[in-house]
Amino acid sequence: MTVFKNAIRCMAGNPAVTTMSGAKEAEIGPPVEYGGRPDTLNPEELFVASINSCLMLVFYHFAHKSGVAIESYEADAKGTVEKTRNGLRFTKVSVQAQVKTQATDGTGTLQELAELAEKFCLVSNSVSCPVSYTVGTA
Numbered sequence: 001m002t003v004f005k006n007a008i009r010c011m012a013g014n015p016a017v018t019t020m021s022g023a024k025e026a027e028i029g030p031p032v033e034y035g036g037r038p039d040t041l042n043p044e045e046l047f048v049a050s051i052n053s054c055l056m057l058v059f060y061h062f063a064h065k066s067g068v069a070i071e072s073y074e075a076d077a078k079g080t081v082e083k084t085r086n087g088l089r090f091t092k093v094s095v096q097a098q099v100k101t102q103a104t105d106g107t108g109t110l111q112e113l114a115e116l117a118e119k120f121c122l123v124s125n126s127v128s129c130p131v132s133y134t135v136g137t138a
Contacts, residue, residue: 052077054123
């Protein structure tokens, strides 16, 4: 079993801060859409970022195991929040990645790596909304 931890601290009149795994602390608050400041991290974007980054890390893991050299990887992710009968919920997350490899005919391989990333991404497999992941060539 593995346990992941973080801590949040908030003092009256100051923004909340979070720390995790020894990384620098970061200010957190609500998103701008809900009255927050644009210069702080917010749980909604962190949720989407955790899915996006997990898919990338798993993709890189399987690329390395397969001997595929990645020159660049860029991904944009969008999380859609909608009002449901149970309140606001993420109803879908989509991640679209563009990958450049050293190989010239890697489209099939990229698709296989994307499928492995989807299958083994801990974060995307732990959420209740659907997650779509597409990988194209840069």
